[in-house]
Amino acid sequence: MSIVTRFAPSPTGFMHIGNLRTALYSYLLSKSKDGKFILRIEDTDQVRLVEGATDVIIKTLEMTGIDYDEGPGVGGDHGPYIQSERLPIYKEYAEKLVESGHAYYCFCTAERLESLKDENGIGGYDGHCRDLSKEEIEKNLAAGIPYVIRQKMPLEGSTSYTDMVYGEVTIENAELRDQIMIKADGYPTYNFCHVVDDYLMGVTHVVRGNEYLTSTPKYCLLYDAFGWERPTYVHLPLLMGKDDEGNVSKLSKRHGAVSFQDLVNNGYLPEAIVNYIALLGWSPKDTNEEFFTMDELKKVFSMEGLSKSPAVFDYEKLRWFNSEYIKKLPEESYEEKALPILTELCPKGINIKKLGALLHTRIATFAEIKDQIGFVVERLPMEEDLYTNKKNKTTPEICKEILEGCLPMLEGVSDWSNDTLFASLKQFAEDTERKAGAVMWAVRVAVARQAVTPGGATELMEVFGKEESIERIKFAIEEL
């Protein structure tokens, strides 16, 4: 039997990175076995619904290379794939369960339900309408009293299932509440409709976050009540974040950017994001390799590599992955991304291409370009301390001499390239019996006015061009 998995998000906002990871694992599980992957939109909560959220989900899957065989937009034999378009189906199946005695009408008011809770807001339904007589139900229905349909849980015994990650999980049935299947507004709840959909869509492996680990027996009972074969469950450890005090908790906004789009906007590459999150909660067998393309992941992914414990999302490591991906980018693709940013920021006359090349190994995200080139964009204020360098034994005075000395020579250079400039300055150092390092230091600092720069003296001069370079050096001499 071939594997069918699905990703079933609610369109309630942006694509959380934890959700994306769930989608990825679900996708990989089916694709590693040549199976099918379905996208289903779970929009039964009309209150939390956010306009445009479905588009964000689809766009994210597209950008990350998680392609689905069935779903909104692409169709399939089991549609529609948006739950709000499947309402009659749920109603029909709910009624079946009422008829077979596995579900019942409940007329309890919101106030009554509220009164059942303790001071912590904990406490659920008490089964008040569980055994209403037929007459009573008819009477309430006729009177137009709002109702919900609840699943009738067994009062005794226990329910077990085997999770592919956590092993056998057993819950006492007494722990189970008679949960609502159909809400008063006629919409089904997740608890009910996802089971119906998974069955109807032929889903064989349910991959989801481990917050569902303890409610899964309820869903198993639903399958049993319908006489359907239960799917295989694969619950994933949660993704955590760490706050400034070092406390871990479910990854959320206060830990930083948590949506895929935020990360992309911050200059991270989709490939790097996918690669990194693939390794958060899963690791490949028989290899220490950490770099994987989507195609490679499809080949090496297996459930045995899934871990049970929650993983802390580490922005540092993501950053490292991203820098590696940037370094691996072929020149053309790198320039395609970097050059527009540089063009926008830099004044005319700057050799954008050369500057981009210098930055290639020096940025971890494309957003960092801006931080690196402030000294190019404008002439920074003079700081005399910069001219003092212990290793090269330079002082402001010495630097002034060096600059005055090499200026005429530089003005005579016609081939303003890194190689020529480097050779010329080296020669100048030799002629004046100075260390090359000292000369380079003086020139670099004069041109950049910054201690740490992405590139050496001659590389920067090449970026600035002859005119700007000479001008900056003259300016430095005057100030010293």
Next chain:
RNA sequence: GGCCUGUUGGUCAAGUGGUUAAGACGUCGCCCUCUCACGGCGAAAACAGGGGUUCGAAUCCCCUACGGGUCACCA
């Protein structure tokens, strides 16, 4: 609080009764070098605690501690 579940360096994570307990990020040091980055080399750093089982436990069992999840007309 009840129930479920987890716990290997700061973080990710290999390990399925016998290992000097991998590897990666980060940190630190050295080398390379026109500063930085890249690259190369190296170092520090872990089996939550306590009982068992066993000739032998990170690995199996129990207890404790701590973490997380869940107890909705949210998913």
